[in-house]
Amino acid sequence: MAWRQLRERTLRFILGRPRLHRQLLAILFDAALCFAAVLIAFSLRLGVWDLVSRPIMTFAAIAIATWYPIAWRTGVYRALTRFSGARTIANLAVATGLMAIPLIVVCVIFRLPDVPRTLSVLHPIIFFLLLASSRIAIRFTMLDLLKAVDVNGKRVLVYGAGRAGQQLALSLRHEPQIHLVGFLDDDLRLHGQRLDGAPVFGSDRLREVVAEREVDEVLLAIPSASRTRRRAIIETLQKEEVYVRSLPNLTNVIEGKVTVSDLREIQIEELLGREAVAPNELLMGKTIIGRTVLVSGAGGSIGSELCRQIVQFRPSRLVLLEQSEYGLYAIEQELREFCADAGASVQIIPELANAAERSSMRRVYARYRPDTVFHAAAYKHVPLVEANPIAGLRNNIMGTLHSVEAAEEVGTTHFTLISTDKAVRPTNIMGASKRICELILQAKAAEERRGPVFSMVRFGNVLGSSGSVVPRFKEQIAQGGPITLTHRDITRYFMTIPEASQLVIQASAMAKGGEVFVLDMGEPIKIAELAYSMVRLSGLSVRDADNPDGDIEVVETGLRPGEKLYEELLIGNNPEPTNHPRIMRARENLLPWNDLHDALDELNSALRETGSSTTAVQIVSKLVPEFVPSKEWSKRCAAQTP
Structure with missing residues (x-):
């Protein structure tokens, strides 16, 4: 501790001096080095160590008088010594090299008595070595001192x-x-x-x-x-x-x-502990290379990553369908920059449109006639859809229906729906709407006629998506807490966005028609443990009953409407393996298209004409018998039932 205090006082004394004082100190120090170089040069040349003699003092006076004008002209003393680097050393080499010129003139032409001519070259070399060594030593000594005493270090x-x-x-x-x-x-x-x-x-x-x-x-x-x-x-x-x-x-x-x-x-994905599987290049490019590919919801978390993966496999055209102006602009600019840097001749086409509008979908599909479609457009935030069922059901269900019908009309070959684990025994309107989207594709695929190969890919949460817990927890930690958690026992499946997108593309290539593909999400993660990990990895501690002086408190707020403690990926227990180790196939119950079509017409009427959210939720409950509405919706539906 005493040594540390001594270093701190020394450092503060040096750094506390005015810059002019530090420059004068450097000038005096270099004068001592110049004289030392004279002594070393004489001893090396003559083989005798003599500290004081007339030739030594004469040559030293000439060397010092020569050095300072050159040093000042070359800016030696304008550089900060504690930040000396390669440029500083090079500048010293130039200055001492220039110094040799007048010394050669004095020693060779005017011939100083008892001063060997070789000193005119030997001295600048030794002087340069001493200067460079001193600068390096001072630099690292000062840096070490700064680090040792810096309270913010x-x-x-x-x-x-x-x-x-x-x-x-x-x-x-x-x-x-x-x-x-x-x-x-x-x-x-x-x-x-x-x-x-x-x-x-x-x-x-x-x-x-x-x-x-x-x-x-x-x-x-x-x-x-x-x-x-x-x-x-x-x-x-x-x-x-x-x-x-x-x-x-x-x-x-x-x-x-x-x-x-x-x-x-x-990154939170580093806590998953599951090794990523390299994508199968043949599957990745099977439905993409040289084709017209359309991605709906192209500005969203999954949609934008799908676009990034797709463009690497050189489709002829990539149609970006998105209703958010900024989302569409951002992904379009990113993809254009990628194509320009990679020299890829992919036609990037932005389409600002709403998938829930039948006329817009018929227009877009008729114009570009996509070969492959990835339908990722959906409202996904459970509480928002629970509070806005008309908008959620219309966007998710009708957007899927209109896209499917338009794809059939233009002869699309592959149509893949991005689904969610919340579609399994849903307890919220968003999950139920996605299950109906799956039923639409299943019913279409079951019809015995030629048409698109319809498939669905179901997976859980993706890390870093908009509105997910990870960015929210980061923001709360940065603000000093508390972290808000709906329930301490809540668990979720997690996967990285790139890995999920690659698996979606590969699943689409394996589809024969009507499959519900389920991605291997690994083991579910307890959200509370995720929050604790993020706090500790930030160098902070959790404040709780055992540690009342901790930094960040984790507060339980209660489950939100429609929120489940545990998510599932399968309705049944009969997953079938595929050729990919991370992709399973589920065979689940479906509704015939004729029955489903009538119910969808009734639902569309409730959404567009009557605007009755209660009627719409009742229809959804009939289509998805395993759907368990929240208590609020159950009461409202019961009150409306004759």
């Missing part, structure tokens, strides 16, 4: 002593606000070694190192580790309540360009 531990960790540590040297306390590595044989002066600890000593070294942040530099291994490491770090950041991939490591800016916060 972070003490970080790099997890991974491999190539990535070493490159990251080198980058940290240039960050005055960051102090590297050491490395942590799974190879326990490295314990006790040092890398670039920093100690290496075995990963089994994590808790001990974090406590003793007062670590504020852990930087994961293990981009080649499997997701399972990363999850195990992250779960261990959660217990230490340190802020955790990570290097995302190997690309920059291979190129040798790892910097602090490459670090990012731990």
Whole structure:
């Protein structure tokens, strides 16, 4: 502690001086180095160590008098010494090189008595080495002092002593606000070694190192580790309540360009612990390459990622159907930039239209005659649809019906519906509406006539989608809490948006007609545990009865209308495997088209003409017998029933 205080006082004294005083100090210091270079040069040339003699003093006076005009002209003393780098060293080399010219003139032409001519070259070389060494030493000493005493500085531990960790540590040297306390590595044989002066600890000593070294942040530099291994490491770090950041991939490591800016916060998908399966390239391109592809809801979370995946497989045309002006603009610009950078000749066509309008769908489909359709347009937020059933049912059900009919008219070959786990034994209007969308496609596929290959892909929540819990939790943590949780026992299935989109495209390619494909979502995740993990990985603690002085409180608000504790992916228990390890096929009950058609006409009348939400929900309940409306809707429907 005394040594730390001494360093702090020294640093504050130096940095507290006016810039002119620091420049004068540097000038005097360089004069001493110049004289030292004279002594070294004489001793090397003559083989005698003589501190004071007439030739030495004469040559030293000439060298110092020569140095300062050149140094001032070349800007040597305008650079900040503590930020010296390659440019500073190069500038010193130029200045000492110029210094040699007048020394050669004096020593060779005018011939100073008892001064060897070779000193005119030998002295500038030695002087340059002393100057460069002093600048480097001062720089790193000052940086270390700054890091040691900066109250706002972070003490970080790099997890991974491999190539990535070493490159990251080198980058940290240039960050005055960051102090590297050491490395942590799974190879326990490295314990006790040092890398670039920093100690290496075995990963089994994590808790001990974090406590003793007062670590504020852990930087994961293990981009080649499997997701399972990363999850195990992250779960261990959660217990230490340190802020955790990570290097995302190997690309920059291979190129040798790892910097602090490459670090990012731990992504929630890293907590899934399930390895992503590489997409089957044949399946990905089967219904896309060289075809006209239409994506409805192209500006949404799933729709936009579908577009990103599709454009990589070079369709001839990609039609972006979206009713949100900004959403359509954003994805169109992104795709055009991608095509320009990749040299892809894909025609990107934006269509601002509402799928729930039959005339708009007939116009768009007739104009572009898409070969492949991915129907992702839907209202998905359960509480909003529960509060606005007319809009939700019209957009989801009628949007699907009009799109299916338009696809049949123009001869579309593949039509894939993006469904949801909330369609299984739904307890909310949104889930029931999506189940009816599935029934529409199932009924159409069951008709014995040629037409599009209809299929549905059902999956759970995707990480990072608009309105999902992850961005909401991040925002609440940034604001200091509390985190609002509807129920501590609520669980959900999660998958990354890119992985879900790739599986949707592959499932569409495997379809024969009428399949309900179910994606392997892994194990369901408890939302409360997700919230706790996000708090701890932010370097904060959860405030509860056991820890009343914690940082972030988790508050339970109660289930919202129509919300379930647990989601399911199958109505029955008969999933069939497919050729893809992450895609299953479900064979579920359906309604004949004639029966379904009459009910849909009745529903459309309730939605468009009478505007009766109660009647509409009653019709939905008949079409989806397993639908259990919320208590509010059950009471309203019972009151309207004669």
